[in-house]
Amino acid sequence: MIKWMILFLDILAYVLRSVICLFLICRSLKLEKPCLRAGVLCVVGTIVVVICTGLMNITPFYQGILMAFVIAFCTGQSQKEKLRMCLCISIFYEIAVSFWEFLLSAGLGVAWGSGVFLDKTALSGQAGGWLLNLFLAVLALFVFKHPDLTYKEVFRLVSSVVMAGFIAVITLNSQTVLDIPEDTMFMWMILSVILMMAVLVLNISRQYEAEKELARLKSEQAELLERDYTTLNQAYSVNAKLFHDFHNHIGVLRQFLKNEKYQEAAAYLDELQEPLREMTDTVWTGDETIDYLINSKMAAAADRQISLQAEVEFPRHTNIRSADLSAILGNLLDNALEAAEKVNPPEQRTISLTIRRIHQMLVIKVENHFAETIQAEHGQLKTTKTQKGLHGWGLKSAQAAAAKYDGTVSTDYEDGLFRAVATLSYHGVTKE
Structure with a gap:
């Protein structure tokens, strides 16, 4: 009975995390198409993966990898060109989620002096995961209510979370309440460093994209200005040609007026005005x-x-x-x-x-x-x-x-x- 209850809680937890990851990817990559279909696929895929991995006793590491691929596929299926970025974000999201779930579970274990919070097969082992789910839900709600968040604000928030995790795992390594294997602590310390490096690489990549966009803007602006200046030069050339031939035009008009051909003179003036219709004295x-x-x-x-x-x-x-x-x-x-x-x-x-x-x-x-x-x-x-x-x-x-x-x-x-x-x-x- 307890096993099926834990499986049910795992399904709820992973569905919530997957939907939140889907939302964060759609918001960060500014996907043009709606994510409703992707959300349905993500929920179904998550349930299938959790049930299969739970029945087959697959380790949480491989379970997280499978979840990352499911989320990336469901998110990127509407825009194939962003599938690689979706996969990258989902993988590091799963790493970060697993990392913080371990930290919260270990923190509860240190606070209560019991290692049962690290046992995923016990109901108490679900406490750390659901604390993390609560934090993720608050984070998603915050992002949803603040659609105008700048990149610098998001980078500052993510960097703070990653740095807090690194400090927490260093602190956890020096505690003596829980007996955590050294290889486990070493693995999480390495993953915390990888997360920090990933944030830095993402920031560098974002700056590179911003510089490329700025270069395109400058190129486009130069092209627009060249178009306007070319039109201006053409108008001035027409104006210069008119004044260059001014004495000839005056002679023709004088001849029309002298012979009282007023309609012809008016038509001739209209003809002269045609090339300068766009030029005004304002x-x-x-x-x-x-x-x-x-x-x-x-x-x-x-x-x-x-x-x-x-x-x-x-x-x-x-x-x-x-x-x-x-x-x-x-x-x-x-x-x-x-x-x-x-x-x-x-x-x-x-x-x-x-x-x-x-x-x-x-x-x-x-x-x-x-x-x-x-x-x-x-x-x-x-x-x-x-x-x-x-x-x-x-x-x-x-x-x-x-x-x-x-x-x-x-x-x-x-x-x-x-x-x-x-x-x-x-x-x-x-x-x-």
Whole structure:
């Protein structure tokens, strides 16, 4: 009877641990697809493994290895490319769980002066495992209620737990209450060191991935800026050509007017104006690049039957570089144009651009109507574009540029209105 009760408790304990591991993997790897199916498979697989290993008297070590493979398979079956990372996390998760279960059981044994807490075949031996399950449940609840945890906060938490385990196993090795075999203590000490090394390697890997992403952002931002500067140079070339031929155009117009051919003169003026339709005389900021960027986006909006209203209050002579401001403003306006173009009827295609300075803070706000369903995951917006390439990097590029000035780019949406707000700190500079 006791044997079947212990088997039932083992099944409950391992199911709980597996589900928590599944949740932590989905959250840490930001898996795009829902994990409901993976959770069902994980529960079923866990029950099968625990029953089979329990009836066959397989050691907890091999039982943990099998559980790690089950969790990794169930988690990574929706995204094959992340299967290796799922397996890595699940293996070290099982090692950490077994390690802390041993520490808690040994701690109870030292406190009560009895080694029965280390006996897994006794009901008392389940106490340490269920204390650990309680801790894991609290940890999962904490992570669930704090979806905005930063990587540094998570790394600090995991490092603290691993370091506490290492100190605990060193302390346990010097106690004299329980008679724990030396090879067992040596094994757990080695595993505690392996856990610390795993956390360090994971941190290094995460930093490498962050550096790669930053390099991609810089490359994408440079490409966007090159596109805008190329368009600007082309517009200036057209303008220079027009002024170069200005005396010829004046002669033609003078001839039309002299012969009272007013309609021909008007048509000729329209023809001259066509190449410069996107160029206007509006000065928004005093920065030629930014002014052209706003004017060109307004012209593009007009071509798409989009109403773009701008209110600009821009500080002069600041440390904000034109290239960074172009990356932020260009990306926000491009996203707004793309979203507003899909809105029907055309009368509802509106974009509002507001640039304000508040003390030493520059605030850029872009609002637009949208028609498609906005998809978000783990607090980040997902691109609705199906093609690969630069899609989905617009906001990240803007965020990278804003971060140079201790700024942020935030987004929110409600009632069919999307809002993107960029804030940048600045200070004045002396113009030579």
